[in-house]
Amino acid sequence: MPLKQRSGKVKETNKSVPAEPSDKPGEESKEQKQPNPPTERQQKRGGRCSSLLKKFGYFSLIIIVPTVLNYAALNQEAKALVPEDGVLYDIGWGQKLLLRCTGEGLPTVVLEAPIGQSSDVWSLVQPLLAKRTRVCLYDRAGLGFSDRGHRNISEYANDMSEAALDRGRTEVSTVERMADDLHRLLSYSTNQPKPLLLVGVDFSTFISRFYTQLYEHEVAGLFLIDPAIENLLDFDPSSETTPTSTEQPESLGWPEFWNSKLVPSIHGKWLSSAIGFTRIAVMVGLSSALEEPSLKEILPNDVILRKKHFLCQPKHQSSAYEEMRQMNRSMNQVKTVLQVKPFPRDLPIVIATFKDGDSSSKLKKTWTAGQNMLSQTLLPSSKHILLPGEDYLSLYQHSQQVAIAILSAVENWRKKSELPA
Template sequence: MPPRRRPATSPPLVAGGIHKAQQDEDTAGSSDKKHVKKPKKCVTETQQGRSLTARCVASLKYILLFIIIPPFINYASLQKEYSSLKPTGELYDVGWGQKLFMMCEGKGPPTDAPTGMTSDVWTLVWPKLSKHAKVCIYDRAGLGFSERPYINQSQTAEERKYTRNQWQPYTGERMVDDFNQLFTVSSQQPQPFILVGAELGALVSMFYTQLYEGNVLGLVLINPLSERLFEQDQGVWTQYWFGQLIPTYQSFQLGAALGLTRLALMVGILKHPLAGMELPAEVEMRQKYLLCNPRHLSSVVDEHHFINETFSQIKTLRLMKSVPKNISVTLITGNYYDEQIPSPLNKAWAKSEQSLISRDLPHATHIVVNGADHHMLYRDPSAVVEPVIKMIKQYKLRHKHQ
């Protein structure tokens, strides 16, 4: 028998073959679907990228506005406020085109302010003194409405030795030289002077007296800054002065330049140095103006920065000459610590004052004001006024007899 033929059939299927084929079809279909959806996904990513870019550009605009607008507003405000807030004094040329602000009233003692502060601190003092004598208040170079020192960069060091430009700005020597130019040359005030100074101003007053003793009748020193301050108690004041005080004023200067200080004053975050005192509205506004003025704050920083040079200069002078004994000296301090600074700093300051009295001013009259601290100028002005009036009366009586 011929062999039986096997009927034609489809190729044998392995187990799962149908599922495999279906899977291949699904895979192919899936691949096609993916291929179709891919452009949609790319479009979405592009849109997201554009949206992110738009948000970044918008944020950048706001940042630029925040950086540009406050400084511009502050600058425009300073220009507008200058003429309306400037006291009724005059600017005197003290040489090299530099002008210092001074205001006089009555027929009395020139006064000098604490470190980095303007003549506004005498607001509650000088009107009372002007009833007894002529009173002149002034702003040191760069502070308040006085101009910053002029430096002739074209001059050599040798040429500066023979000009007023020889002194390093913002040091005791330059401050004394400015004072002498202002009061004896530019304005020619009547002499002799009774000098009234607080803190750094007291140090400058002593410095001037030692150099120009013939021009001075008496000294009234209020919480005087001593050149030995940094030597007390392992230099606690050195750390505070250069580690905290100067950086704080530098941050104020930056804030003023960016216009942020004006915003902080407007919303009440920041207060001016004389806040809380019963001061005329004009003085309040002027203090805010100065706190927003980068030029003024730059000079405040410089006075603090060069304090070691000032200390060195007066130490050298004391080796050669002391305060003459024929000049009446009254030193006024409070018996309360300044609550704005830590106790160790108050103790070191008190020690430096005692050292100043015992070593350099043994003939001085020391008045301790009960309940007063470093802010007595505007918190307890009578404590300052009475000793000055007493000195004025003694001079007038002596002059009358002569």
């Protein structure tokens, strides 16, 4: 009997039968092909990529390591370097400024540091003045140990008073904001004895003058050392050519020298401090925090250490750059306030100029001409005296003579006010 065939469909399988390896040498299975070796071009491309990655890694280490080390050192140094007589006072909205006051007697002498400098420039003059009267010095916003200023109205969001709104309209590092900072520090945060003898140097004399026009009743007099004039950086239409940044400073006018030499150099210091290169340069002896080697012999060690600290401090360097960058705006503010309110004519004013240095350079001639204009037209009642030296370093190198000249102004005010010497 024949067998019956099974009904139904036969299941199909997807499994493939593996190919048997060939016994012949050199013959590859179609199912198991080996990858082709990289071509010479691919090898070169891979080598270049590897080289670029290595270079990027080295570059990252060069940038990141000095930055991290610098910030770590700055945090450690700051705690130890704050002056013993310095106190951080809140001038409003959480912003703090460092103030140092010593001595007793009127008027209170307020020492304003030169542009971009900390109050340490007065470190040798302050103790000499404090023997005869009260003297205060401070770090402007962002400089030294003081906080940066708030930049916009949103940072005053918790206080929408009229004072906060007015404050928010002023710009950081302009003379208007700096004069307001000083007034808040001396009159609200600490209430220093009045009146004040305001002492400024070079561009910081704008702050002394601006403060006087706003708060005339608080000021006993001005002592302006090597003052700048507010039209120093104005464009000169009589100039036939515009000097380039490659020209020597002696051939540049003040606008060109300021914009192509001075401001870029301060900007470079800021960038160098931000990435830690300045600290490396100081450590290996390629850079010095002292403007003159001779200062090492006359400055206290704590002042030298602070100068090194501030040279490596991005906050300080960026604030110095901002003061310079905003100088045109500050000068315009000085001009505007003179138009709104005449400068007080009966105020005792001393204009002290430096008698040394190269008086034949174009920059020096322009600076001197501006000082003559200041004393003859803007401040005709001022008294002119000479100090040894050629720039703000005289505050270190000739501190005794500077202190004597300031104390002379103090004694003259006391005689006029019939106060005991």
